[in-house]
Amino acid sequence: MAAAGGYYLGVDLSTQQLKAIAIDDNLNVIHETSVKFDDDLPEFGTQDGAHVHSDKLTVTTPVLLWVKALDMLLERMKISNFDFSKLKSLSGTGQQHGSVYWKEGAIQTLKNMPDDRSLHQILETSFAVKESPIWMDSSTTEECLQLEKSVGGPQNLADITGSRAYERFTGNQIAKINKKNPEDYKKTERISLVSSFVASLFLGDYAAIDYSDGSGMNLMDIRAHNWSQRCLDACAPGLKEKLGAPLPSHSILGSVSPYYVKRFGFNSECKVIAFTGDNPASLAGMQLQRGDIASTIFLRLGFPVVSMRLFIEFFSFKNGSLTREKIRDESASGSWDEFAKALKATCPGNNGNLGFYFDVMEITPAVVGIHRFNAKNCKVSKFPKEVDVRAVIEGQMLAKRAYAEKLGFEVLKDTRVLATGGASSNPDILQVLADVFNAPVYTRDTTNSACLGCAYRAKHGLQAASGQSFADTMKNAPEPKVAVTPACEVDKVYGPMLARYMELEKLVRNNC
Incomplete structure (x- = not known):
């Protein structure tokens, strides 16, 4: 027993x-x-x-x-x-x-x-x-x-x-x-x-x-x-x-x-x-609240349709952690410490250098290949190593925000970004995420949100038979904690950069 x-x-x-x-x-x-x-x-x-x-x-x-x-x-x-x-x-x-x-x-x-x-x-x-x-x-x-x-x-x-x-x-x-x-x-x-x-x-x-x-x-x-x-x-x-x-x-x-x-x-x-x-x-x-966004592009959105209803949307991308690891190996000697140093050695906005890194055919957009652009929007074959490091991170985070906004997301005073997966344990990557979204990033003690979610679901499955909601099961769950906050006035950099990213993505998509 x-x-x-x-x-x-x-x-x-x-x-x-x-x-x-x-x-x-x-x-x-x-x-x-x-x-x-x-x-x-x-x-x-x-x-x-x-x-x-x-x-x-x-x-x-x-x-x-x-x-x-x-x-x-x-x-x-x-x-x-x-x-x-x-x-x-x-x-x-x-x-x-x-x-x-x-x-x-x-x-x-x-x-x-x-x-x-x-x-x-x-x-x-x-x-x-x-x-x-x-x-x-x-x-x-x-x-x-x-x-x-x-x-x-x-x-x-x-x-x-x-x-x-x-x-x-x-x-x-x-x-x-x-x-x-x-x-x-x-x-x-x-x-x-x-x-x-x-x-x-x-x-x-x-x-x-x-x-x-x-x-x-x-x-x-x-x-x-x-x-x-x-x-x-x-x-x-x-x-x-x-x-x-x-x-x-x-x-x-x-x-x-x-x-x-x-x-x-x-x-x-x-x-x-x-x-x-x-x-x-x-x-x-993750326990998303209305207005939250998660790093895998889950949005919990509130829309005034007669009465407030909650909608959850998500986008997924193929070229995520493995693509970051490839750039780490090529441009940071395979070391996350060197990767972090390269991020810190470059400034937000990367002096106008912007990249799209698709090692395999991406889901959205349906594009493959590495596409790098300088500050004049001219395509270049390569970046200096530290520029490549920041470009892959900024490109991924700009993509997340761009597609979030297509779903109706907008940054509000109470917006939270919930990070999960391997990158959620890397404070330097989280800082770029916070800066691009101009919102604080929250994390949990474990990076395995899917696995944790299933442990929660296991308990709720027993209680659902008697009519208990998942929210009731989760009411005493530990709350996520603030990991990083955005730098001051960083949206002045990433606001214009986001619009430029979307234009360049359209160019890459049409050319491919």
Whole structure:
């Protein structure tokens, strides 16, 4: 039996690592563990957690890497004497849009996992597709055009699913697999998103896709909260049965598999709450208030429509932390300390030098390549190293503000920027973020907001059954703290620079 006072576990399978955070009944973090794919599982040969194929558009990750990472994560928690018996519930998240293809008969393997073997040994032959397409994949332009055509155009598709066709979205990835590898598709009995895949591992059964993550597939009728048959038919035959029925994001899927009870000492009553995508999970971990903006471009906006209603919007970008790391390696000897010195050696505005750094095809704008401009708006081939460092940071932060303003954001006296992810622990990068937005930047004690959000969601999932709201669950959660404030009158620099950035982005987009 579990001891008095329970724990709640959040798990995050991101692009580069698998992380876990446990909280107690008072929402305090009591444990954190991670497995870094490139470092801890080098036998899979990934770079930054993925395989980029020769066409530079196809990007995948081996499914068994993720399975073996969960083996390693739980073993590390066990070695650290984490008390699994106190877990009341768990939930989690996965990088959005990625897909996993379970082979015929895999359900029986999941339901009958012997506790004397590791997960990756048990599931080694359970997948029809060995390499899962992930969110960085841009190889499905043809399938996107076909999907839009089949429903009467991009606007009609957006009216149904909430988005025009995007190359990374799961429906288009499924269509490509059905077209290029039809035998693999025929052998598939269930298709999971990365989020519902990890939930399935814990559940010992196929886990339902939640509404939130399911809405990023170009397959769901977002008003009916169910799959659109027109979209399904346009992608692959028999797809509805392979996906299963979607469920609300707070749903209790069942109790954890007996495998975890016997092998790790989980409480047999520990509930598995529906897993979701990394963006909504991050949102759950941030506790945005009206007028806030998060560093991944979540906005909580208030609009006077008869009565005040709250809307949450977000933009995501591919070229983020990995692009910063590349410039760090090229221009700062691979050292964050040297990177910080370069930032401090240059002034806000970078003397008019401005850059666009897209190592892979960006989502918005759909552009690839490095594009540098001097103060006269002339394109140049390179910058001095310290100028390059500031240019990549300022360019990323200006992009965040530019797209935030397109959604209706404006800086007010009470505006807060909530930073998360690896950059949230770097005060020099946060200073540029604060300066560009002309608003204070807040952070939490943990940088893993998605993982923390899922630990919160795990607790709320138990309480939602009795009608308790997520806000009620979170009322005693620790508040974020001010990390940096904007420099005085810095908006006089970045205000004009923002308008110039948008004009140059238009030029880059048209030229590409």
